[in-house]
Structures are given as structure tokens and as C-alpha cells.
Amino acid sequence: LRTDEEEERRRQSGEKGRMILSPNWERNEKERAMSAALEKVAKEVGAKHITAVAIAYLMQKTPYVFPIIGGRKVEQLEANMESLSISLSREQVAYLESIVPFDPGFPHTLIGNGTDFNFLMKITAYMEKQPPMKSIVPDDD
Template identity: 55%
Template structure:
């Protein structure tokens, strides 16, 4: 079945352009590497599964972004943590759904894990 809605909308085009700009700044081979780096540095407990057949494929997808680059990406589109956090909350504020059925203590949100720029891949050769 042919679908006419496969093309990117205007917001998705702006995000792609922002990722392309940051990829050019850091010398990344693809915008996918920038997107993976953004997610890993933005959300705690996010560990994307990166496929590849060679160690080089893995190294191509490991990038480190500066705070300015993250802010630039977010100036195009703000970060959306998505489901289920939008429904149950992240602990820093009580969602309507959870507050109506439970007593919840507020907790500060966990910060994302920040990579070390000098980190090296360790593996068996």
C-alpha cells in the first residue's frame, strides 16, 4: 500500500538540519551519531543499543557533545522524555495520574551520565 505521509514535516527537517550542523562541527560521519550522543547525554538510564559488525562502526557512533551543542539542538526542538515519564512523572513533580492514587515523595531528577572525552573503548583483540 502506498502512503503519502512518509516525507518529513517542517519540524523534522529543522531537527535534521540542526543535527547536520552539529555533526559537521564535531566531524561525525552521520547525524545518527549526534542523535545517539544527544540522547545519552540528556536522559539518565538511557543506553541505546548500537548495532554494527565492526569495532569501527561502534566508534563511529560514540561522540561527545558540548553543552552549547545540546542547547543548540534544543533551541530547534525541546527535549521530550516521552512515555511513560509523561504519564507517571520523573519523581521531581507529581503527575496527576500518580498523585490521584498514591502518596509520592518528590525526588530530584537523576542527572544523565556525561561521557569523558578521553574515554577509550576497551575490548578483547
């Protein structure tokens, strides 16, 4: 997750970052599109880092999720801390989710998307849907 400016700065300085899983450190089209969307939302909420918006999105999407991105640089720590003060609207969450379609992959595509129980579960037992737990959001004060 980085802006176009950050990627250009890396290109100029020769810093490629971690390349353990892929020999190419530059972002692909989907990553560029998501970074642009995060940048747009960051401007709306007054955030300095797009990673802070990404972390806030994850924390406000589901309970018991506390992501940490980076950890090697002071800027990464600042972005992690900044995310604790960001509150995203439903529209901003929907906008971020509309940029790149989510593919959970196999076997999750077989199990279902969580809106209803899997047919195998339905034929073996009575299932009752419980309301989802609320995620942690920042206080208004």
C-alpha cells in the same frame, strides 16, 4: 534522520527506505529542521554522520539508553560506532532541544514534566526528590 544530500540521493536512486508506518518516505518540515540542526552540531564536533550526533544526544541525555539506528547498511553501523566518541556540550544539547518542541503526549502531559511530583502523588504520600543519575559520556583520552 538524513541530510538533504542523502534525501536527494534516495530520490535519484529510487530507494525509498522503509515505508511501513507512512506511505511518504520524504521528511516533513520538523524532520528537515532537526536534520539541519544535527548537521550543524555534527560540523562542530567533527562527526561524519548526523545520526551519530542524534545517538550521542540520546546516550548523554539519560542513563541506561543505548539506541541503535538502522542496522541494514555499513554506513549505519559506522554512525552507531562513531556516536560512542562524541561528547556534546550543554549548549549543543540545548540547541538541539530548541529546534522542535517536545510533546510527550497523553497521559504524560497529565502526569507532569518531571520537575515536580504530580498533585495526586503529593496528597497521598511524602515524596522526596532524588538527584538524577548521570548519563554515560565518552572519556577524554
